[in-house]
Amino acid sequence: MSDPAAWISERSQCFDSSGIRKVFDLAAKLENPVNLSIGQPDFDVPDSVKHACIEAIQQGKNAYSPSQGIGPLRSELQARIDKRFEHEDREAFVSSGTSGGLVLTVLSLVNPGDEVVIFDPYFVMYVPLVQLVGGVPVLVDTYPDFRIDLDKVESVITDKTKLILFNSPGNPTGIAASKEEVQGLAQLAADKNIALLSDEIYSQFVYDDQAHTPADYNPNTIVIDGFSKSHAMTGWRVGWVHGPSEVIQTMIKLQQYSFVCAPQPAQWAGLAALDVEMTQYQVDYRRKRDMLVAGLKDDFEFTEPGGAFYLFPKVPAGTGTEFVTKAIEKDLLIIPGSIFSSQDSHVRISYAAPDATIEKGIDILKGLVRG
Ligand code: PMP
Secondary structure: OOOHHHHOOOHHHOOOOHHHHHHHHHHHOOOOOEEOOOOOOOOOOOHHHHHHHHHHHHOOOOOOOOOOOOHHHHHHHHHHHHHHHOOOOOEEEEEOHHHHHHHHHHHHHOOOOOEEEEEEOOOOOHHHHHHHOOOEEEEEEOOOOOOOOHHHHHHHOOOOEEEEEEEOOOOOOOOOOOHHHHHHHHHHHHHHOOEEEEEOOOOOOEOOOOOOOHHHOOOOOEEEEEOOOOOOOOOOOOEEEEEOHHHHHHHHHHHHOOOOOOOHHHHHHHHHHOOOOOHHHHHHHHHHHHHHHHHHOOOOEOOOOOEOOEEOOEOOOOOHHHHHHHHHHOOEEOEEHHHHOOOOOEEEEEOOOOHHHHHHHHHHHHHHHHO
16 A cells, blocks of 8 residues: 655645644634634736736737746836836746746755755745755844844854845835845845845835835845735736846746746736836725734733734733634734744734724734733
């Protein structure tokens, strides 16, 4: 008798996803939860984007596209990127979501044993992805204010450090890095000849400042971005990557033998999405951010987030997981910080939700603290 369990590769056993599954299992029992756990916009895909996708399907644009993306989207992205950065060697291609771009970056750059610097807390995928290719995640603690301390970064750099994964505005903290932090990190990576990946998926949602990118200060920065968060297209799987052509060409080669291409109709939708006016969405999320911050500031300790749609407060007592369990008992769904961190002291609250849900959530959270 064969044993399928014995077939599982070692690399896929070096991490698990049981923490988040436990929360989802608990949540599945709730009939009508106050849901502040969602990492995607609460608005629907804009109509012009839907129409572009439907039209593409009806016109028979349903086949594989070139691996690097349909010509019109890739050249529009390239034109915008060239205008923005004026870098001699910055090439763009269309990936299968930002996640696809992340996977291809790590596959293209990280050898077994290479160290990858990750700021803790981090987007859930970063650590397992690095482990999957045999890399070693090296965490840099950013608690309590989630700022980039360049001395800390420098202190973990060794001759094995290959890559730094940077994400601003950040998931789960919502913190938008300042110009000085971004510039310092970019310069450090350049000086040490370390690759720097900047995950800019929340770049459309920066509320108090402009979005800063390390690519402005280090022309070899690899930037990933996508339509998931900006245009509520999480299910459509379209993102893009730009960076030095040698790296991008390697990523396209790997995309050919893995994702093949981003879904073609969704790429045509992406082209239309580039023309959507984003101001109203930005204004709306800033207002929701202000509402949540005002509602919780007297009862929770947190650094005010400048972007994305998350707040990452410290829980007043016990662990984040214990706090989430109590919240779920009151029908409120939030995520324990341990999913995103080596620490279990915080929770992630998403304000990508209708105002009434945010208000209900604030009441429940205050009730949990005040007892
Ligand atoms: N990076 C970050 C920081 C994210 O929060 C997410 C989505 N939650 C992704 C990447 C992946 O996005 P996509 O849907 O484009 O794969």
